[in-house]
Amino acid sequence: MKKKNLKYKFKIKNAKKPNQKKIKKTLGRTLKSFNVLYAYAMFTFHWTGLKYFAVFILNVIQKFFIVQYLEKFHIIHIPVKRVDHKLDSKIPFKPEFAQCYLDFVNYWIRPMCMTMKRYGSFEGIKLSAEYVQYMIMIYKEAYKIYSHYLTTTARPKPTTKASKGIQFWDPHYLCVPSLHIAIVVLTIGFYKMLFEREEFTEPEKEQWNSELYTHGIEIAESVLYMKQHSVNCISAAIYMVTKTAPELLTEEISIDFIDSMFKDSIYIEKSDSKEITSYIKEMYKNLIEKSRHSNDWTVPLKEWLKNYQSQT
DSSP states (O other), rough: OOOGGGGTOOSSOOOOOOHHHHHHTTTTGGGGGGGGHHHHHHHHHHHHHHHHHHHHHHHHHHIIIHHHHHHHTSSSSOOOEEOOOOGGGGSSSOOOGGHHHHHHHHHHHHHHHHHHHHHHHHHHHHHHHHHHHHHHHHHHHHHHHHHTTTTEEEOOOOOOOOHHHHHOHHHHOOOOSSSHHHHHHHHHHHHHHHHHHHHHHHHHHHHHHHHHHHHHHHHHHHHTTTTOOOOHHHHHHHHHHHOOOOOTTOOOHHHHHHHTTTOOOSSSOHHHHHHHHHOOOOOOOHHHHHHTTTTHHHHHHHHHHHHOOOOO
């Protein structure tokens, strides 16, 4: 039996290299300039994309939405724990970050659209399907925690239409680990790997890696400004991806990402932002260290949840 390449564990087929004409068409374009509807259309009408995208959507429904609503309407009874931390109070509620928070979906769809445009839809879909398989994995892995403990935090009264909508539609039971954060760091790691493996040009790598990283940090900060998560949720999410996709997210990249958060914030005092990121980093490192004694990445996080006392 042929062994699976663990470095590229979800690679489907080799994508045919694009010609210079196709490369020039996307060269210099920002990721935000790509229309996400194109990616949706290609996933719908191409079998390779459809079969993986359908599985992904089913996992999102089953392992993210349904479990929360079943708990909300008292159909199931999974223990619900508060995971607030006293440092959360040093991050102000900023409802104006709602648009950035909600841009999270387009954030991971735009680079797929870019690859389909750069390679052509039939070749680009192979690379996009590889990414979607990682997404499926992340939802499945996160559910190992969600099915054991549901987690929530205190949210302030919404003051804008967008923040009211977010709080109305989100039952807010899946805080640890944060899927917003997990998917951001997964996306950064995946495309950093892909750009190298597929031999993208240096200008392409520099521009698109930078865009993904910068906007990823903005989204990571927004989940805290919107009070959708606690600082604890950040550490847990990055830890989960480090353990389940180490070929994409190393401990070094994880630490750099945490250190980049709130670096230029105008809403948080420098001393406070340093205290916040130091705590996120410390919790992340502690989980990593404890995981070295277990073959199951969930054990340290379940133990942490069992013992944690909410701080408000």
